[in-house]
Amino acid sequence: MNRVDRLLALVSELRAAAPDPLTADELAERLRVSGRTVRRDLEMLVHGGLPVRIERGRGYVLLPAPPPSRLSEVASLMGPVHDTLAEAVRTRRVVRLAYDDRSGSRSFRDVEAHGLVVAPYAEYLVGWCRMRDGPRMFRLDRIGAAYLSGRATGMRDLDELLAALRVPLPRPPSDPVPRGPAGAARARAWTLDRLGYVRTRLREATEEVRAGSGGAAALRGVLGHLAEWTRWQLAAIREAAGEERVYAGRRPEFPPEFEGDLPYDTRERMIQDAMALRSLGELARDLQEVLEAAGHWCAGSDDALWEGTFPEPSPSGAPGPPRPLADLLGGWRSPLAHIEWHLDRLTDEPPSVPAVLEERGEDEEEVWLTDRCPLQT
Structure with missing residues (x-):
């Protein structure tokens, strides 16, 4: 055992025994080192600030950390946002946020604070948004006040909140081994x-x-x-x-050649032409019905499907x-990941219209969102 691991094990043993003391010999036996080594390590940790009390004839006791002072409602507006959120998580309280989304639109949310998650490029509050009535993650650098x-x-x-918020990245796996939740019941529940x-x-x-909000x-x-x-x-x-291959929802009429072997661009133009006569609400209902049918199929399908590839x-x-079926439905390059890929880019800045016209010969600025679709690759 190297020194760092030994120090971790030493503190772990003291914490597990607290408030009862442990002697140096007891610790040495558990860590399989000499009593001298234990005493030297403890001396270093105490000088470094570890709250250990030495009880004569009984051993060493790790003292509990003092509870943090309770943050008042007024003080929560004056201090750092992170401190307010940490207090909300620790005391299981609702926190009201002034939150700016990716497009810069500000909203005020009542959030049941349940955890803080540190990611490589940002920190997030995980909670239940009462305005949206569902689990949400909020980037701390977009929270103006709490x-x-x-x-x-x-x-x-x-x-469970983190599982509901999990979003697979739209990129290929680093190895060819299929990934996804194991077991039929777990795979089905994850997909639903x-x-x-x-x-x-x-x-x-x-x-x-x-x-x-624009962007229609x-x-x-x-x-x-x-x-x-x-x-x-x-x-x-x-x-x-x-x-059986079943097309759910409200599929429009397509020309006969649509079912043939067509380039992506040609097929996409046919789709946009067929959908052009529909309202925004009709398009949304069509997609929701497709997903609803998928949910019914997932819920009623045999366990054997979820255990196979x-x-x-x-x-x-x-x-x-x-x-695995769960990976095909909800993992990389899946229908659900495809939908989220496009939703994540709705607030991106489009290229200039002249550039689109020059490259594509099109007169509709919105086509850029589907031109970059990952299904082309």
Whole structure:
């Protein structure tokens, strides 16, 4: 055991025994080192600030850390946002946030604070948003101010919130081994959670545009694209799993050549032309019905499907390598990851119209969102 591991083990033994003392000989026996080594390590830790009390004839006791002072509601507005959120998580209280989303729009949210998550490029508050009535993550650098209310939070499991918020990255795995939740029941539950979360994101994106936030043209193009491609992906996955290919939702009329072997650009233009006559609400309902049908199929499918692997359907070329059903539906290059990829980019800045016109010969600025679709690759 190296020195760092020995120090960790030493503190762990003292913490597990507290408030009872442990002698140097007892610690030495547990760590399989000499009593002299234990005493030397303890002396170093005490000089470094570890709160250890030496009781004559009894040994060493690790003292409990003093409880932090309770943050008042007024003080929560004056101190650092991080301190207010940490207090909200520690005391299980509702915190009110002034939050700016990616587009710069400010909203005021009552959030049941359940955890702080540190990621490589940002820190996040994980909680239950009472305005959206669902689990959410809030970037701390987008929280302008936080107010600690006197209201208690409900009892929710942080692991379940994190599982509901998990979003697979749209990139290939580093190795060819299929990944995904193990076991039929767990795989089905994970996939249904992902379906519910994606449906909520779609509903919120549509409601925001209807409320006047802008971006209606871009959202129309994306919803039309997503409705047909998601319909195709889910039907192809069912067929790969040995069942009948079923196109759910409200599929529009396409020309006969649409079912042939067409380049992506040609097929996408046919989709946009067919969807052009539909309203934003009709496009949203079509996609929601496709996902609802997928949920019914997932809930009623045999356990054997969730325990097997199936080839990944491809829009062109040979199918991909076999993957678990949950991974095909909710993992990398899945219908759900595809939807989230486009929703994440709705607030991106589009290229200038002259550049689009020069490169594509198009006169609709919103086509750039589907031109970069990962299904092309």
